[in-house]
Amino acid sequence: MSVPGAWYLTLAALLFTIGAVGLLVRRNVLVMFMCVELMLNAVNLTFVTYARMLNDIGGQAVVFFTLVVAAAEVVVGLGIIVSIYRRRPGATADDITLLKG
Protein backbone atom coordinates (compact mmCIF):
# COMPACT_ATOMS: atom_id res chain seq x y z
CA MET A 1 0.00 0.00 0.00
CA SER A 2 2.40 2.59 -1.22
CA VAL A 3 0.15 5.24 -2.80
CA PRO A 4 -2.16 6.50 -0.03
CA GLY A 5 -5.87 6.08 -0.60
CA ALA A 6 -6.46 9.83 -0.38
CA TRP A 7 -4.71 10.27 -3.74
CA TYR A 8 -7.07 7.82 -5.39
CA LEU A 9 -10.03 9.57 -3.79
CA THR A 10 -8.78 12.94 -5.06
CA LEU A 11 -8.41 11.53 -8.57
CA ALA A 12 -11.93 10.11 -8.37
CA ALA A 13 -13.26 13.50 -7.21
CA LEU A 14 -11.60 15.22 -10.18
CA LEU A 15 -13.02 12.63 -12.57
CA PHE A 16 -16.50 12.97 -11.10
CA THR A 17 -16.36 16.78 -11.43
CA ILE A 18 -15.23 16.62 -15.06
CA GLY A 19 -18.13 14.28 -15.79
CA ALA A 20 -20.66 16.47 -14.01
CA VAL A 21 -19.51 19.66 -15.73
CA GLY A 22 -19.52 17.89 -19.08
CA LEU A 23 -23.07 16.70 -18.49
CA LEU A 24 -24.15 20.29 -17.86
CA VAL A 25 -22.15 21.88 -20.66
CA ARG A 26 -22.59 19.57 -23.66
CA ARG A 27 -25.67 19.51 -25.89
CA ASN A 28 -25.16 16.26 -27.77
CA VAL A 29 -27.18 13.56 -26.04
CA LEU A 30 -24.58 10.87 -26.75
CA VAL A 31 -21.74 12.89 -25.24
CA MET A 32 -23.89 13.66 -22.21
CA PHE A 33 -24.36 9.92 -21.84
CA MET A 34 -20.60 9.37 -21.96
CA CYS A 35 -20.22 11.95 -19.20
CA VAL A 36 -22.60 9.88 -17.06
CA GLU A 37 -20.28 6.93 -17.65
CA LEU A 38 -17.36 9.05 -16.45
CA MET A 39 -19.17 9.80 -13.21
CA LEU A 40 -20.03 6.12 -12.73
CA ASN A 41 -16.39 5.20 -13.19
CA ALA A 42 -15.27 7.80 -10.68
CA VAL A 43 -17.59 6.27 -8.10
CA ASN A 44 -16.32 2.78 -8.95
CA LEU A 45 -12.78 3.95 -8.32
CA THR A 46 -13.85 5.32 -4.93
CA PHE A 47 -15.44 1.98 -4.01
CA VAL A 48 -12.34 0.01 -4.95
CA THR A 49 -10.15 2.44 -3.01
CA TYR A 50 -12.25 2.01 0.11
CA ALA A 51 -12.24 -1.75 -0.39
CA ARG A 52 -8.46 -1.61 -0.26
CA MET A 53 -8.27 0.84 2.65
CA LEU A 54 -10.67 -1.20 4.80
CA ASN A 55 -9.48 -4.57 3.43
CA ASP A 56 -13.11 -5.39 2.66
CA ILE A 57 -14.32 -7.36 -0.36
CA GLY A 58 -17.77 -5.73 -0.11
CA GLY A 59 -16.55 -2.66 -2.00
CA GLN A 60 -15.47 -4.76 -4.94
CA ALA A 61 -18.76 -6.68 -4.93
CA VAL A 62 -20.65 -3.38 -5.14
CA VAL A 63 -18.51 -2.32 -8.11
CA PHE A 64 -19.40 -5.60 -9.81
CA PHE A 65 -23.11 -4.82 -9.46
CA THR A 66 -22.54 -1.23 -10.60
CA LEU A 67 -20.93 -2.55 -13.78
CA VAL A 68 -23.96 -4.75 -14.50
CA VAL A 69 -26.40 -1.91 -13.88
CA ALA A 70 -24.31 0.45 -16.01
CA ALA A 71 -24.36 -2.02 -18.90
CA ALA A 72 -28.15 -2.37 -18.66
CA GLU A 73 -28.49 1.41 -18.43
CA VAL A 74 -26.40 1.95 -21.56
CA VAL A 75 -28.48 -0.53 -23.54
CA VAL A 76 -31.80 1.04 -22.62
CA GLY A 77 -30.48 4.62 -22.85
CA LEU A 78 -29.04 4.11 -26.30
CA GLY A 79 -32.32 2.47 -27.38
CA ILE A 80 -34.18 5.59 -26.28
CA ILE A 81 -31.66 7.84 -28.06
CA VAL A 82 -32.00 5.83 -31.27
CA SER A 83 -35.77 6.12 -31.20
CA ILE A 84 -35.50 9.88 -30.56
CA TYR A 85 -33.12 10.38 -33.47
CA ARG A 86 -35.37 8.30 -35.71
CA ARG A 87 -38.16 10.81 -35.14
CA ARG A 88 -36.02 13.95 -35.26
CA PRO A 89 -32.63 13.64 -36.93
CA GLY A 90 -29.98 15.94 -35.51
CA ALA A 91 -31.81 16.60 -32.26
CA THR A 92 -29.87 17.99 -29.30
CA ALA A 93 -30.90 17.96 -25.66
CA ASP A 94 -32.51 21.39 -26.17
CA ASP A 95 -34.86 20.13 -28.89
CA ILE A 96 -36.49 17.45 -26.77
CA THR A 97 -39.21 19.62 -25.27
CA LEU A 98 -42.28 17.45 -25.72
CA LEU A 99 -43.07 17.53 -21.98
CA LYS A 100 -42.65 21.29 -21.72
CA GLY A 101 -45.83 22.85 -20.41
Add this chain to the structure above:
Amino acid sequence: MDWAVFVVAGIATLVGALGVVTCRNPVHSALMLVMTLFGIAVLFVEQDAHFLAAVQVIVYAGAVVVLFLFVIMLLGVETNEDLHKDPLRGQRPAAIALGLLMLLEVLLLVRSNWVTGAPSTAGAARSADQTNVEVLSRSLFTRYLLPFEATSVLLLIAVVGAVVLARRPTRAELADINEDDPDLVTAE
Protein backbone atom coordinates in the same frame (compact mmCIF):
# COMPACT_ATOMS: atom_id res chain seq x y z
CA MET B 1 7.20 2.12 -8.93
CA ASP B 2 3.66 2.26 -7.57
CA TRP B 3 3.78 6.02 -7.70
CA ALA B 4 4.94 5.98 -11.31
CA VAL B 5 2.06 3.68 -12.33
CA PHE B 6 -0.42 5.80 -10.39
CA VAL B 7 0.76 9.07 -11.95
CA VAL B 8 0.80 7.74 -15.51
CA ALA B 9 -2.61 6.04 -15.21
CA GLY B 10 -4.05 9.06 -13.41
CA ILE B 11 -2.87 11.46 -16.11
CA ALA B 12 -4.25 9.18 -18.83
CA THR B 13 -7.58 9.04 -16.98
CA LEU B 14 -7.85 12.79 -16.55
CA VAL B 15 -6.73 13.63 -20.09
CA GLY B 16 -9.26 11.16 -21.45
CA ALA B 17 -12.03 12.62 -19.30
CA LEU B 18 -11.20 16.16 -20.43
CA GLY B 19 -11.13 14.88 -24.00
CA VAL B 20 -14.63 13.41 -23.66
CA VAL B 21 -15.94 16.79 -22.55
CA THR B 22 -14.01 19.02 -24.98
CA CYS B 23 -13.88 17.02 -28.23
CA ARG B 24 -16.32 18.41 -30.77
CA ASN B 25 -16.72 15.16 -32.66
CA PRO B 26 -18.65 12.43 -30.75
CA VAL B 27 -16.42 9.70 -32.26
CA HIS B 28 -13.36 11.35 -30.72
CA SER B 29 -15.22 11.64 -27.42
CA ALA B 30 -15.92 7.89 -27.47
CA LEU B 31 -12.25 7.11 -28.18
CA MET B 32 -11.17 9.40 -25.35
CA LEU B 33 -13.60 7.51 -23.13
CA VAL B 34 -11.70 4.30 -23.96
CA MET B 35 -8.50 5.95 -22.71
CA THR B 36 -10.17 6.90 -19.43
CA LEU B 37 -11.55 3.39 -18.96
CA PHE B 38 -8.14 1.81 -19.53
CA GLY B 39 -6.60 4.22 -17.03
CA ILE B 40 -9.21 3.20 -14.46
CA ALA B 41 -8.54 -0.48 -15.18
CA VAL B 42 -4.84 0.08 -14.45
CA LEU B 43 -5.75 1.79 -11.18
CA PHE B 44 -7.93 -1.25 -10.32
CA VAL B 45 -4.97 -3.59 -10.90
CA GLU B 46 -2.85 -1.29 -8.79
CA GLN B 47 -5.32 -1.78 -5.92
CA ASP B 48 -5.48 -5.59 -6.18
CA ALA B 49 -8.90 -5.66 -7.87
CA HIS B 50 -7.73 -7.91 -10.70
CA PHE B 51 -11.11 -9.37 -11.64
CA LEU B 52 -12.76 -5.95 -11.80
CA ALA B 53 -9.94 -4.63 -13.99
CA ALA B 54 -10.55 -7.44 -16.48
CA VAL B 55 -14.32 -6.86 -16.39
CA GLN B 56 -13.74 -3.14 -16.81
CA VAL B 57 -11.80 -3.70 -20.02
CA ILE B 58 -14.14 -6.38 -21.40
CA VAL B 59 -17.49 -4.82 -20.51
CA TYR B 60 -16.75 -1.11 -20.71
CA ALA B 61 -14.03 -0.75 -23.33
CA GLY B 62 -15.16 -3.83 -25.23
CA ALA B 63 -18.94 -3.62 -25.17
CA VAL B 64 -20.20 -0.25 -23.99
CA VAL B 65 -17.92 1.95 -26.09
CA VAL B 66 -18.46 -0.26 -29.16
CA LEU B 67 -22.20 0.20 -28.60
CA PHE B 68 -21.68 3.96 -28.42
CA LEU B 69 -19.68 3.94 -31.66
CA PHE B 70 -22.30 1.76 -33.36
CA VAL B 71 -25.04 4.20 -32.41
CA ILE B 72 -22.97 7.23 -33.47
CA MET B 73 -22.26 5.73 -36.87
CA LEU B 74 -25.73 4.24 -37.30
CA LEU B 75 -27.36 7.61 -36.70
CA GLY B 76 -24.74 9.60 -38.58
CA VAL B 77 -24.44 12.18 -35.84
CA GLU B 78 -20.68 12.50 -36.17
CA THR B 79 -21.16 16.13 -37.14
CA ASN B 80 -19.19 18.60 -35.11
CA GLU B 81 -20.97 20.45 -32.36
CA ASP B 82 -20.27 24.16 -32.10
CA LEU B 83 -18.89 24.53 -28.62
CA HIS B 84 -18.51 28.29 -28.84
CA LYS B 85 -22.23 28.97 -29.13
CA ASP B 86 -23.99 28.89 -25.78
CA PRO B 87 -27.67 28.15 -26.40
CA LEU B 88 -28.68 29.00 -22.86
CA ARG B 89 -26.91 32.22 -22.00
CA GLY B 90 -24.80 32.06 -18.84
CA GLN B 91 -25.28 28.33 -18.44
CA ARG B 92 -21.69 27.36 -19.19
CA PRO B 93 -20.00 29.64 -16.63
CA ALA B 94 -22.63 28.64 -14.08
CA ALA B 95 -21.97 24.95 -14.77
CA ILE B 96 -18.21 25.37 -14.38
CA ALA B 97 -18.62 27.42 -11.19
CA LEU B 98 -20.95 24.80 -9.72
CA GLY B 99 -18.54 22.03 -10.73
CA LEU B 100 -15.62 23.79 -9.04
CA LEU B 101 -17.71 24.30 -5.93
CA MET B 102 -18.55 20.60 -5.84
CA LEU B 103 -14.90 19.67 -6.43
CA LEU B 104 -13.86 21.88 -3.53
CA GLU B 105 -16.43 20.30 -1.28
CA VAL B 106 -15.42 16.74 -2.17
CA LEU B 107 -11.72 17.56 -1.80
CA LEU B 108 -12.37 19.00 1.65
CA LEU B 109 -14.11 15.74 2.50
CA VAL B 110 -11.15 13.75 1.18
CA ARG B 111 -8.71 15.86 3.16
CA SER B 112 -10.55 15.45 6.41
CA ASN B 113 -11.31 11.80 5.72
CA TRP B 114 -10.52 9.21 8.32
CA VAL B 115 -11.78 5.80 7.41
CA THR B 116 -13.80 4.88 10.46
CA GLY B 117 -15.78 1.85 9.29
CA ALA B 118 -15.12 -1.56 10.75
CA PRO B 119 -12.65 -3.33 8.46
CA SER B 120 -13.52 -6.56 6.64
CA THR B 121 -17.20 -6.74 7.59
CA ALA B 122 -17.98 -8.52 4.31
CA GLY B 123 -14.82 -10.60 4.37
CA ALA B 124 -11.18 -9.68 3.86
CA ALA B 125 -10.19 -8.48 0.41
CA ARG B 126 -6.61 -9.71 0.67
CA SER B 127 -5.88 -13.29 1.44
CA ALA B 128 -2.62 -15.15 1.68
CA ASP B 129 -3.69 -18.31 -0.13
CA GLN B 130 -6.51 -17.13 -2.40
CA THR B 131 -6.44 -14.91 -5.47
CA ASN B 132 -8.66 -11.88 -5.85
CA VAL B 133 -10.97 -13.79 -8.23
CA GLU B 134 -11.50 -16.54 -5.66
CA VAL B 135 -12.20 -14.12 -2.83
CA LEU B 136 -14.62 -12.04 -4.90
CA SER B 137 -16.47 -15.04 -6.33
CA ARG B 138 -16.85 -16.60 -2.89
CA SER B 139 -18.36 -13.34 -1.67
CA LEU B 140 -20.66 -12.99 -4.70
CA PHE B 141 -21.99 -16.53 -4.53
CA THR B 142 -22.60 -16.63 -0.79
CA ARG B 143 -23.19 -13.27 0.84
CA TYR B 144 -24.40 -11.45 -2.28
CA LEU B 145 -26.26 -14.34 -3.91
CA LEU B 146 -29.69 -12.68 -3.97
CA PRO B 147 -28.48 -9.41 -5.56
CA PHE B 148 -26.48 -11.51 -8.01
CA GLU B 149 -29.61 -13.37 -9.09
CA ALA B 150 -31.50 -10.07 -9.26
CA THR B 151 -28.97 -8.71 -11.77
CA SER B 152 -29.87 -11.53 -14.15
CA VAL B 153 -33.49 -10.38 -14.08
CA LEU B 154 -32.30 -6.81 -14.63
CA LEU B 155 -30.30 -7.84 -17.69
CA LEU B 156 -33.31 -9.70 -19.07
CA ILE B 157 -35.47 -6.61 -18.61
CA ALA B 158 -32.82 -4.48 -20.34
CA VAL B 159 -32.71 -6.84 -23.32
CA VAL B 160 -36.50 -6.86 -23.66
CA GLY B 161 -36.59 -3.08 -23.29
CA ALA B 162 -33.96 -2.56 -25.97
CA VAL B 163 -35.80 -4.83 -28.40
CA VAL B 164 -39.10 -3.04 -27.77
CA LEU B 165 -37.48 0.39 -28.19
CA ALA B 166 -35.62 -0.50 -31.37
CA ARG B 167 -38.58 -2.19 -33.05
CA ARG B 168 -40.29 -0.28 -35.84
CA PRO B 169 -43.96 0.39 -34.97
CA THR B 170 -46.41 -1.65 -37.03
CA ARG B 171 -48.76 0.06 -39.46
CA ALA B 172 -51.72 -0.22 -37.10
CA GLU B 173 -49.77 1.32 -34.24
CA LEU B 174 -48.59 4.15 -36.50
CA ALA B 175 -52.19 4.94 -37.43
CA ASP B 176 -52.99 4.95 -33.73
CA ILE B 177 -50.23 7.43 -32.95
CA ASN B 178 -51.28 9.58 -35.90
CA GLU B 179 -54.77 9.93 -34.51
CA ASP B 180 -53.48 10.86 -31.06
CA ASP B 181 -50.95 13.46 -32.09
CA PRO B 182 -49.95 14.11 -35.68
CA ASP B 183 -46.89 16.12 -34.62
CA LEU B 184 -45.25 13.09 -33.10
CA VAL B 185 -44.51 11.24 -36.32
CA THR B 186 -43.67 14.06 -38.69
CA ALA B 187 -40.20 12.73 -39.47
CA GLU B 188 -41.13 9.06 -39.66
